[in-house]
Amino acid sequence: MGSTYKDKDMGVLFAFNGKWVSWAHTAMGYAAFVSALVVGCALHYRKIVENQWYGYPDEWFPSVSATIGDRYPERSAFMILIALTSGPRFALVGLWYLLTARPGHVLPKAVATAGLLRTLSCAGWTYITSTDDHDSHDVLMISYLVLTVPWTAGCIALSPPNAKAIKYRRYLAGAFFGTLLPLIYFFIQHKVHRVAGAYTIYAFFEWALILLDVGFDAVTALDFDRFELVVRDVKGESKGVNTLSVPTAVLEKELLAYGKETTNVAAFASGIGLGQAADIAADVYHGFVFWSTLTSLGVVIWYFPLWHMGISGYEAFVMSTISPILLAIRPLRTLVVNHQRFAHLLSLVGLLAYLVKDPAHRLFTVGFSVSMGCLSWAATFYTDSDHPSKLESRILAFMLGLIMSSIAKFTWYTNNPIWPIMHAENGGWNQIGFILALPAAFRFTRRTVVQSVNIRERRGGSALLSAFGFGGLIFGLHSLLSDTGTMVMWAWDGYPIRGPASNVHAWHAIAAMSVGLLIGLTKPGIVTTWTAYSTGCAGAAVLTLYQQWRGYYGGLTLAVYLMAISVPMIGNASKKNPALTFGLGFFIYNLLVLFHVWVVAYAFVPGGPLVREHTDWIMLTTMLLIGAGILGLVRRNSDARTNTLRRRSATAGIRKYHLGALGILNLLFLLVSFSRFPSNDYQPYHADDRLLTAGIWTIHFSLDNDMWSSERRVRDLIKELEIDVIGLLETDLQRIIMGNRDTTQFLAEDLGMYVDYGPGPNKHTWGAALLSKFPILNSTHHLLPSPVGELAPAIHATLDVYGELVDVFVFHSGQEEDPEDRRLQTEYLSKLMGSSPRPSILLSYLVTRPLQGNYNTYVSDVSGMHDIDPGDWDRWCEYILFKGLRRTGYARVSRSTITDTELQVAKFVVPRTREDRDRVWVLEREVRDRRVNEDQVPAGWRFPAMFRGQGVRGHRYHVFEEPRYYNYD
Known part of the structure; x- marks a missing residue:
């Protein structure tokens, strides 16, 4: 529009249209990056395309950071x-605030603040390069990336009614966040897998982010053309051309008239504000609290049969979830509704369970919390079922809470920071979690629709089929999607890595869950078809039957389907009798949870052998139950189609806030993922001495004697003993009853070690894992003969130890009650060890007495293995055997209260040459049991002195009361 002040020539020195602020910002921003790219390629092309692994011609296009980094003159x-x-940038943020500000509305101020902080953080990372200060x-x-989320979402939410600008903003924002996924993928290919050329492709996506980011802000030119920026001399003393002045009152009147126009432009968004955003945040967090409490129940129950070595009676608390059945009592249902x-506030008591020291009382607290949570959520779903927008909001909060729970577990290495097994000493955020939960619960319930005493029964469709579907759905979501690493472990089969890894590819699961939720939200008619159901069943079958990427892709397909069907299935269940759909539904879920345990714990439960090793039956049952729910949905769809348009219009306003929350959760997850990329540059503790320190420890599912998660205490002892290679047993925690956890993720990343998880949860063992400072070149997983008792897992791995190939075997034998199993397992493993011509170490749990029975098969000419110390008479389970290495030391370290088993450690020197190794084979037969004093071995070979005497934190050398050292020559 033309300038009013220019026309009147009233002391105006300079005036220009507001769109030029946007164009100036765009031109200068692009010029900064493009100029650096052109100059850098012209002067230092080969240097800026080179990375830590490859250079030209494998890599031929520079990344943004390399281009704008340290080199003169491009920097x-x-x-x-x-x-x-920066000048146009600050002006752009200010003009956007003036365009969207309205009295009494906080959102424009919040967006402007985010824009200002985003600008300042941009200055920070552009002027402080990674070379200057990496952190x-x-x-x-x-x-900057985090602040981009509220800035982008806020700009879209506050956009004036300009269809062209809104379209461009949505396209550019979608492209920006969509580009993050391939960006991360190719970064992983470069950083982790060291793929030649991957960094070049990554660079293209990185430059695309720059173009899209600046382009998003360039769209403001379509809105700012209504502004005119004026410089006027109000005193008329300027030496400029236009020196005629105009009374200030006249100018203010015209400005007020113009401001009225911009205010009216933004008035369309009068219903948008931080209040609704806060409601959505509270809803999602309340859903997160529910899932956190539900997923913690199994862990605190598991503690009791674990320490009783059998059924304890506390397992009955698994039925805490069936509390919605109480809604069958009409007066009680009215009271709860x-x-x-x-009821929702009572469900928060589980967050305070960490304050209860006695394990049994802590279980009671969590059980009550889960009971109230299931009851209150069932009542909420039922109450809001007559209000499509409210019901959809509740379901989205419930499902986003699950996604948030999975993200929190990934951030805390598969532990949830508000679980009752967590506290400040092991990384818990229980107090913060409860403080946030209180206002979230209040806000979640303030919009509850109050029903009359006589609650109308919903009709149409089968409540029984809905209960079947709901039970199968909740079990599928809990067992497979409550942790991002569960399906990865199903597909894991050792080294070299031929499939996904938990810390690198976890974002696939979150992406699949997000896509599924979007599909279920926007296309419910598609996901309730038998075609979609067949696709979900196919994904379940592939996940169950295959490993590596094929199996994982099947799991991702199933994840998309489960999340998609959850929206219509929970919505349909909400319209039926809540006592039947939710009460019976949770009962069916409980049966599946028990089934899920019995397939591996068959030796400890009556009738267990009937379901022994039948995870395939569990998957089949789950999909059949969901199919029953689909049958009920298909029957009901014809009656519901007439209300589709009305329902869409009612929910469209709130839905975008949930989608924004979903976007924020995904972005936060991606940022956490970046921080967990493995460096793969791990170093042993005593490389100069060519020393290998090996250990074996049964960590009892990472629950200590007082029901606290024990990963950090385990980590501390392994680090202080300077262990390079360790076998861990009883490590498979990827089940509902164990919290769907993975201790090895934390230990490997914190200690800087490669990790082989061993046979996955679909292999029905208690778990065996290997962590190593040395690269794992190859590993195979074995399930040893177990015709009667529990399956015995084993790992056979080949390590690169100072340039020499060394085999390591990690093995957990069967139980004492099954002697035939243990005999067969002994023969199998002895032949396996004997088949290796390389130096070898066995880190094991053998269930035998020294020098007796099966011991003489393990230590024999068949295996070629020697006992680390035949004179150690006080052993029953843990043993370290070896061959082809120079043994220098052996120690037993007490467990404190971490577990029920000590940590055994052995030290070896790796021969430098083949001749030296052959000499070791001969020498070991003659002098392998000769002990020497500590002062006769080099200082680098000795065990840490801190564990002598009383030791530290309850850890000390025991049985021998000090380490043993052996003749080296």
Whole structure:
């Protein structure tokens, strides 16, 4: 529009249209990056395309960071131009605030604040390069990406009714966040898998983010053309051309009239504000609390049969979830429905269970919390079922809570920070979690629709079929999607890695869950068809039958389907009798949970052998139950189609907030994923001495004697003993009853070790894992003969130890009650060890007395293995055997209260040459049991002195009261 002030020539020195602020920002921003790219390629092309693994011609296009980094003059050109960009940038944020600000609305202020902080953080990561200060650069870069979310979402939410601008913003924002996925994928290919050329492709996506980011802000030119920026001399003393002045009152009147136009433009968004956003945040967090409490129940129950070595009676608390059956009592149902806030608040008591020291009382607290949570959520679903927008909001909060729970577990290495097995000492955030849960519960329940005493029964469709479907759905979601690593472990089959890894590819699961939820939200008619159901069944079959990427892709297909069907299935269940759909549904879920345990714990439960090793039966039962729910949905669909358009219009306003929450959760997950990329540059503790320190420890499912998660205590002892290679037993925690956890993720990443998880949860063992400072070149998993008792897992791995190939075997034998199983397993493993011509170590749980019975098969000419110390008479389970290595030391370290088994450690020197290794084979037969004093071995070979005497934290050398050392020559 033309300038009113120019026309009147009233002291105007300079005036220009507001769109030029946007164009100036766009031009200077692009110029800064493009100039650096052109100058860098012209002067230092081969240097800026080179990375830590490859150079030209494998890599032929530079990344943004390499381009704008340390080299002169491209860095200087970039910094000068990016500094000039700051003026238009601040002006752009200010004009956007003036365009969207309205009295009494906080959202425009919040968006402007995010824009301002985003601009400042941009200055930080552009002027502080990764070479200057890597940590500061990364923190500022992550801050910029995090602040991009509220800025982008806020700009879209506050956009004036300009169809062209809104369209461009949505396209550019979608492309920006969509580009993050391939960006991360190719970064992983470069950083982890060291694929030649991957960094070049990554660079293209990185540059695309720059173009899209600046382009998003360029769209403001379509909105700012209504502004005119004026510089006027109000005193008339300027030496400029236009010196005629106009009374200030006249100018203010015209400005007020113009401001009225911009205010009206933004008035369309009068219903948008932080209040609704806070409601959605509270809903999602309340859903997160429910899933956190539900997933913790199995862990606190598992503690009791674990320490009783059999059924304890506390397993009955698994039925805490069937509390919705109480809604069958009409007076009680009315009471709960009309006082939902009280019921939801009672469900929060589980967050305070960490304050209860006695394990049994802590279980009672969690059981009550789960009971109230299931009851209150069932009542809420039922109450809101007559209000499509409210019901959809509740379901989305419930499902987003599951996604948030999975993200929290990934962030805390598969532990949830508000679980009752967590506290401050092991990384828990229980107090913060409860403080946030209180206002979330209050806000969640403040919009509850109050029903009359006589609650109308919903009709149409079968409540029984809905209960079947709901039970199967909740079990599928809990067993497979409550942790991002569960399906990865199903597909894992050792080294070399031919499939997904938990810390690298976890975002696949979150992406699949998000896509599924979007499909179920926007296309419910598609997911309720038999075609979609068949696709889900196919994914379940592939996950069950295959490993590596094929099996994982089947799991991702199933994840998409489960999340998609959850929206219509829970919605349909909400319209039926809640006592039947939710009460019976949770009962069916409980039966599946028990089934899920019995397939591996068959030796400890009556009738267990009937379901022994039948995870395939569990998957089949789950999909059949979901199919029953689909049958009920298909029958009901014809009656519901007439209300589709009305329902869409009613929910469209709130839905975008949930989608925004979903986007924020995904972005946060991606940022956490970046921090967990493995470096794969691990170093042994005593490389100069060519020393290998090996250990074996049964960690009792990472629950200590007092029901606390024990990963950090395990980590501390392994680190202080300077262990390079360790076998861990009783490590398979990827089941509902064990919390769907994975201790090896934390230990491997914190200690800087490669990890082989061993046979996965679909292999029906108690678990065996290997962690190593040395690269694992190859590993195979074995399930040893077990015709009667529990399956015995074993890992056979080949390590690169100082350039020599060394085999390591990790093995957990069967139980004492099954002697025939143990005999067959002994023969199998002895032949397996004997088949290796390389130096070898066995880290094992053998269930035998020294020098007796099966011991003489393990230590024999068949295996070629020697006992680390035949004179150690006080052993029953744990043993370390070896061949082809120079043994220098052996120690037993007490467990404190971490577990029920000590940690055994052995030290070896790896021969430098083949001749030296052959000499070791001969020498070991003659002098392998000769002991020497500590002062006769080099200092680097000795065990840490801190564990002598009383030791530290309850850990000390025991049985011998000090380590044993052996003749080296």
